[in-house]
Amino acid sequence: MSHTASLTLDGTSFELPVVVGSEDEKAIDITKLRDQTEYITLDSGFKNSGATKSAITFLDGEQGILRYRGYPIEQLAAKSSFIEVAYLLIYGALPTLDQLNTFSNAITRHTLIHEDMKRFYEAYPAKAHPMGVVASITCSLSTFYPDSMAPNPTWEQVDLTIIRLIAKFSTIAAWAYKNSVGHPAMYPKNNLNYVENFMHMMFAMPTEDYEVDPVIANALDKLLILHADHEQNCSTSTVRMVGSSQANLYASTSAGICALWGPLHGGANQAVIEMLEEIQNDGGNVKKFIDKAKDKNDNFRLMGFGHRVYKNFDPRASIIKTACDQMLNKLGIKDPMLDIAKQLEEAALNDSYFVERKLYPNVDFYSGIIYRAMGIPTDMFTVMFALGRLPGWIAQWKEMIENKEPISRPRQIYTGATMREYVNIADR
Numbered sequence: 018m019s020h021t022a023s024l025t026l027d028g029t030s031f032e033l034p035v036v037v038g039s040e041d042e043k044a045i046d047i048t049k050l051r052d053q054t055e056y057i058t059l060d061s062g063f064k065n066s067g068a069t070k071s072a073i074t075f076l077d078g079e080q081g082i083l084r085y086r087g088y089p090i091e092q093l094a095a096k097s098s099f100i101e102v103a104y105l106l107i108y109g110a111l112p113t114l115d116q117l118n119t120f121s122n123a124i125t126r127h128t129l130i131h132e133d134m135k136r137f138y139e140a141y142p143a144k145a146h147p148m149g150v151v152a153s154i155t156c157s158l159s160t161f162y163p164d165s166m167a168p169n170p171t172w173e174q175v176d177l178t179i180i181r182l183i184a185k186f187s188t189i190a191a192w193a194y195k196n197s198v199g200h201p202a203m204y205p206k207n208n209l210n211y212v213e214n215f216m217h218m219m220f221a222m223p224t225e226d227y228e229v230d231p232v233i234a235n236a237l238d239k240l241l242i243l244h245a246d247h248e249q250n251c252s253t254s255t256v257r258m259v260g261s262s263q264a265n266l267y268a269s270t271s272a273g274i275c276a277l278w279g280p281l282h283g284g285a286n287q288a289v290i291e292m293l294e295e296i297q298n299d300g301g302n303v304k305k306f307i308d309k310a311k312d313k314n315d316n317f318r319l320m321g322f323g324h325r326v327y328k329n330f331d332p333r334a335s336i337i338k339t340a341c342d343q344m345l346n347k348l349g350i351k352d353p354m355l356d357i358a359k360q361l362e363e364a365a366l367n368d369s370y371f372v373e374r375k376l377y378p379n380v381d382f383y384s385g386i387i388y389r390a391m392g393i394p395t396d397m398f399t400v401m402f403a404l405g406r407l408p409g410w411i412a413q414w415k416e417m418i419e420n421k422e423p424i425s426r427p428r429q430i431y432t433g434a435t436m437r438e439y440v441n442i443a444d445r
């Protein structure tokens with residue numbers, strides 16, 4: 018097979034290297050094109066551009082395949098734990114029992130956040146969206162741990178920053194919720210595992226005993242695994258891009274949280290429930306909303322449907338749908354939103370508009386229904402996504418540093434005014 022591609026521009030031919038990945042993915046390397054010609058390549062929204070070579074996550078959108086470090090998502094969701102998956106993503110291999118215990122214990126020991134940071138929460142308005150709170154407090158960690166800001170940190174420093182970030186993020190997230198409902202912050206408990214501890218900080222009250230429900234803890238652990246990485250998506254690309262300027266891990270992650278917030282990305286899980294509520298309040302006419310989504314004069318989109326990469330099915334959505342049914346059954350919960358969601362899914366899957374455009378339910382379509390059943394409020398859903406995605410962001414940031422990748426700096430085609438003379442204000 019040829020390992021070059023040829024490109025003819027204005028009658029001159031250029032040979033461009035072809036890069037082949039371990040799963041036979043192919044790319045034309047245009048890095049040197051600029052040295053030889055004055056052309057750049059244009060690909061708005063990076064729909065067909067590779068930003069990096071990465072050994073972390075493999076995704077085949079046509080076949081609905083997702084693997085972390087080679088391991089199928091289905092096996093990890095069924096057999097692993099979120100903390101084990103975090104280790105796998107960040108360090109590249111499944112941990113031994115000793116490695117897992119060391120990693121997990123270190124995270125447990127760093128869950129407290131500096132007492133001064135507690136005061137930050139008091140300053141936010143009561144109705145502050147928790148994503149805004151979580152993003153800014155995550156960035157503020159850099160001010161408490163200035164060693165994280167060294168542009169060329171030692172690997173020991175990087176490892177400590179990683180542990181601190183994973184550990185403190187769950188506390189930061191849970192306290193954002195407590196603050197939003199005016200409840201006292203609950204301190205972490207070291208006898209609980211990561212997910213149990215998060216649930217304790219979210220749901221326990223100083224006034225009464227709280228026991229973690231194992232059905233909910235297992236479902237949450239699985240959800241976090243499913244969200245843990247998704248190669249070069251919007252928020253991950255943001256983390257890598259911000260990190261490429263040698264910004265520290267806390268700042269880079271905070272930027273990723275902001276990118277995740279939007280309703281076309283992680284914010285879709287909140288938007289899905291709001292859409293289902295809107296359909297319910299409107300009388301449950303699913304067809305009306307399908308028609309709205311198809312109407313090009315209407316901005317309404319079916320939230321939780323469609324994906325930039327998956328054009329067959331989203332394997333995470335399939336696992337979540339089953340987990341959702343199982344959890345609601347085990348807890349004996351009947352949620353009318355689930356019925357509307359199923360009607361909507363069926364109607365869309367049988368509608369040529371959605372079939373032709375290969376629009377299937379994505380990870381966010383059913384996750385909100387599970388979060389609701391867990392007692393998590395709607396505006397915390399995207400924070401839950403961030404909690405899950407954190408190890409992926411860290412792994413991708415670390416890989417970018419290890420690969421010594423250059424600062425990200427795209428080019429553009431300028432379409433503005435050509436040179437013109439300044440006009441004094443009196444003459445305009």
Ligand code: CMC
Nearest residue numbers: 280281282283285310318319320321322323324325374379
């Ligand atoms: N409802 C109705 N039409 C849609 C939808 C939708 N949810 N998604 C895409 N389309 C149409 C779109 O109008 C376009 O139609 P046409 O070809 O006639 O102009 C066509 O499908 C292709 O859409 P696109 O916007 O060019 O596709 P994209 O790859 O740029 O966008 C997406 C992908 C996920 C942003 C989009 O499908 C969407 O807005 N979905 C709803 C939001 C959502 O659920 N986001 C969560 C994604 S999964 C979680 C994550 O990893 O972020």
